[in-house]
Amino acid sequence: MSAPTDIAQAVALLRGGGVVSYPTEGVWGLGCDPFDEAAVLRLLALKQRPVDKGLILVAATVAQLDGLLDWDRLDPDVRDQVLASWPGPHTWIMPATARVPRWITGTHDGVAVRVSAHPVVAALCNDYGGALVSTSANVGGLPAPRNRTELAAEIGAGVDAIVAGETSGLAHATGIRDARDGRLIR
Numbered sequence: 001m002s003a004p005t006d007i008a009q010a011v012a013l014l015r016g017g018g019v020v021s022y023p024t025e026g027v028w029g030l031g032c033d034p035f036d037e038a039a040v041l042r043l044l045a046l047k048q049r050p051v052d053k054g055l056i057l058v059a060a061t062v063a064q065l066d067g068l069l070d071w072d073r074l075d076p077d078v079r080d081q082v083l084a085s086w087p088g089p090h091t092w093i094m095p096a097t098a099r100v101p102r103w104i105t106g107t108h109d110g111v112a113v114r115v116s117a118h119p120v121v122a123a124l125c126n127d128y129g130g131a132l133v134s135t136s137a138n139v140g141g142l143p144a145p146r147n148r149t150e151l152a153a154e155i156g157a158g159v160d161a162i163v164a165g166e167t168s169g170l171a172h173a174t175g176i177r178d179a180r181d182g183r184l185i186r
Contacts, residue, residue, distance in 0.1 A: 023165040027173050054107070056113065056134045064115075093180065
């Protein structure tokens with residue numbers, strides 16, 4: 001496993017189509033540019049995850065999600081609830097605009113998004129200048145790593161960088177709720 005990378009190095013790799021692993025609120029994640037199809041497909045292959053399942057987008061600010069979410073399709077009270085939960089460890093499935101690629105939404109008509117307060121996640125998104133893919137850094141079906149040393153060898157070898165840092169200590173991956181109908185997904 002390579003030495004931890006700093007934010008600036010990770011952002012340069014992301015801009016070049018790279019895939020990085022980084023700590024999130026509860027588990028280690030994998031990320032890339034959500035608009036770079038080759039990077040997303042590489043990330044999915046590394047996870048052994050089918051594209052039809054969809055992926056989460058993470059941002060440092062609500063503004064980084066501009067143009068990706070159709071806020072008008074949400075009840076104003078639900079919109080206020082979503083906004084009040086951010087930044088924080090709350091992932092919401094939201095109505096997606098046509099700008100969100102199918103390799104992100106999968107077979108779904110919504111997109112899972114989170115505005116994170118985690119310092120590494122926020123720094124990556126801020127320095128990158130937008131939302132990034134965020135999915136657990138595990139091979140599909142295996143437990144998500146809670147610290148850097150739990151990263152599977154094939155994940156560590158398959159990413160371009162492992163960003164220095166620790167999770168926020170959340171006991172699990174962030175919960176996912178569908179903002180359109182209130183269902184708890186995870």
